[in-house]
Amino acid sequence: MIRKTLAAIVMALCVAGPVWAVQPDEVLDDPKLEERARDISKDLRCLVCRNESIDESNAELARDLRLLVRERLVEGDSNEEVVEFVVGRYGEYVLLRPQTSGSNMLLWLAGPVAFLLALIMAGMYLRGRSTATPQNVAGLSAEEEARLKEILKD
Secondary structure, three states: OHHHHHHHHHHHHHHHOOOOOOOOOOOOOOHHHHHHHHHHHHOEEOOOOOOOEOOOOOOHHHHHHHHHHHHHHHOOOOHHHHHHHHHHHHOHHHEOOOOOOOOHHHHHHHHHHHHHHHHHHHHHHHHHHHHOOHHHHHOOOHHHHHHHHHHHHO
């Protein structure tokens, strides 16, 4: 009984490990090139599956991108050149971790800047509210007070 339970646990752990979509016919013969291809593939987004890397996706487009990466590596490109080639062809959206330079810097900074502006505006509002007196907020003239007393008597 213990052996069956242990075997079931071991099998569950094996199944729960990372599942790669790379097909055997895609794997390069050179282990170093294959390792480089896997490193690059982990950082490239599948354009069909959105937040999955092409290494994890089973989509046809992801397979095409994996083959393209391997093809470029076999041709002698460096990792950076392969990524630049793919980005040049598909845009920066293909990167799982977008660059923090150029026009992307505006997007990276927009959230924190908006948050700081909201904090400043909230602080100014609360500060102005705490210094307001009841006379400043809803002061009535003598005529208005007399009219209000007259209305309340009825």
